[in-house]
Amino acid sequence: MAMGSSPVVLGMLLTFASLAITLYGAHNAPWHHLPVWWDLYGNPWIYGPRWVALLFVPVLTLLVPFALYQAATRNNNVEDHGAASKQSIFNIVVLPALFLFTIQTYVILPAESDPKHKFPARIFVSNTALWLLIWFGHNLKHLEPNNVIGIINPWTTNASWDIVHQRAGLIFEISGILLFLASFVVPIGWPMLATLLVLWLGPWVISFAFAYSKAPSSDEPLLG
Template identity: 55%
Template sequence: MGGSNPVVLVGLLTAVSLVITIFKWHDAPQKIPIWWDLHAHPWLWVPRWFGMFFLPVLTFLVPYALYMSVVNNIESHGHESKHSIFHLVTLPAIFLFVTQTFVMLPAAVNDLHTFPARTFVANIALWLLIWFGYNIKHVEPNMVIGIINPWTTNSSWDNLHSQAGTVFEVCGVILFILAFFLPVGWPLTIGLIFLWLGPWLVSYGLAYTSAEATENADRSPLITA
């Protein structure tokens, strides 16, 4: 993929995540929370080995599966597109690494096992909205990464992803700021749902509108002088 393999970075993040997790192993009790209620109180408990190691495993498996799905579909892409796809393939690993290090492990070892909700939401805003939005602007048409739906066409791809990327970035910045001000509970949860799902709904709407405009243009009679 453009002379570099994102699996190398994914493997490095996985290894570091495993080392940090092993280092914290004896600080955690035999059972740790894996799910919390809206007020960040532990709700679902699992054995320590599962609760501490399932995210490091996913840190490798998710981006590796994504890489294997896309690697053979982008040979004709330009350097900028391949570079952005590199970033998007490694994105799940970065997000899960940060979540493991700064969310799951602190919750596992602290006495009350409270969930660092603000850190988690800020992490979503930074990586799954801002970083995602920035990179999809430069991705060329493919069937795996981007705004993929029945209305997305090659002819509308660049314009759609430029607009959608900006929407993701703006929503990410807003959510990142709100993560430190909204009360933990329903306000923060609703803000997260609205600002994470909203860009996807807007993107699908943009794709549909573009497809309708193209279809109407194709139906218009040719007017000649």
Template identity: 45%
Template sequence: MAHPVALAGVLALLSVILAIHNWHKTSERVPLWWDLQAHPWLFVPRWFGLLFLPVLTFLIPYLVYLVSLQDNNVQSAGEESKRSVDRLILFPAFFIFTVQNFVILPAAESKTHNFDANFFVAVVALWLLWLGHVVQSLEPNSLFGLITPWTSDSSNFTYTQQIGGKILEVSAVILLIAAWFVPIGWPLLVVLLVFFLGPFVVIWGLSYGYTTSSSGADQPLLNN
């Protein structure tokens, strides 16, 4: 896999190129936020609305990468775990790139400026599915994965990533299906909150339950 920051830079540059290419198709002010019915209610200058997310496409992975260099556990992990970390560093770029070019840009070009809420929720579901798959390959660390107050114990960390990853995968599949059938508005928002935030609440509970059970191991992570 190429360096995640380099790939993030490529995606950011591509987003800028697409924004410039479609510049003439948008109005002087473009939508940045929408109401529950996916109608725009907050507009910003075109340069900000079309270029803000491309900047984040590169900036967020770059900052996360810099932070990852400070964790000895990340740097000394096996190759499979390092590949998973690289994917976690890069994934915000993929997510923002997709939202920018398949949700924000089409809305900016549309006469109604409506937000494609169903597609956005489907993208969130795919992100959740991908996250659930990747975290299962992580070795203990304090930065990446499903981190709870109890995953400083290496055994708890491994358990949390394994069981938590599977929970995220199941929740993501349900959310992905629901994204295309649940009406836009409060119903879609409630479904998004339940199947996006709900799994993390369950994972915290399971992580806590594991560390208080007799099966919890006492193997703290290495000091950074």
């Protein structure tokens, strides 16, 4: 897939940077067991071995974009895409690495190094809004038809692709802005979790429903 340099290369660079930052900051987390999961109020809930807790996210920083890239390169349609679509696919493939690097640096490591291991929920939710909603939605609007990345379901067709992804991209962006603002004011706990689930899952549900509403007659070939 011609997208300039492979997004896996950027994923590797982010992984190495994440590992370097983690190893540098490991001396601030001297305990043998560290939290790997927190409750709704940011308190440690489940503990695991020190290096598992510290290195789990950096490993995912490489593996997730690598898996997405392998799937994208198997789609022959992508070779014929324009520059904007190829760039958007690059951005979406590398998106998990960018998100996980940010979470490792500004959420996980501070939580592991904190004496009480308090999870910074507001930073996590605000970054979810920025990367997984706003940035994803922006790139979604520039995608051309393919059967790997985008709003992929039985009702997504070549004919309806543009309008579905333009609307879906806008919905994700609006939801992301709302979630970003909410991350600073909604109480941590059940209210924050409910807000996160509604504003993150909502765009997917609405986008799939919109794709269904735009489904043409059954004799038009589906995407792919």
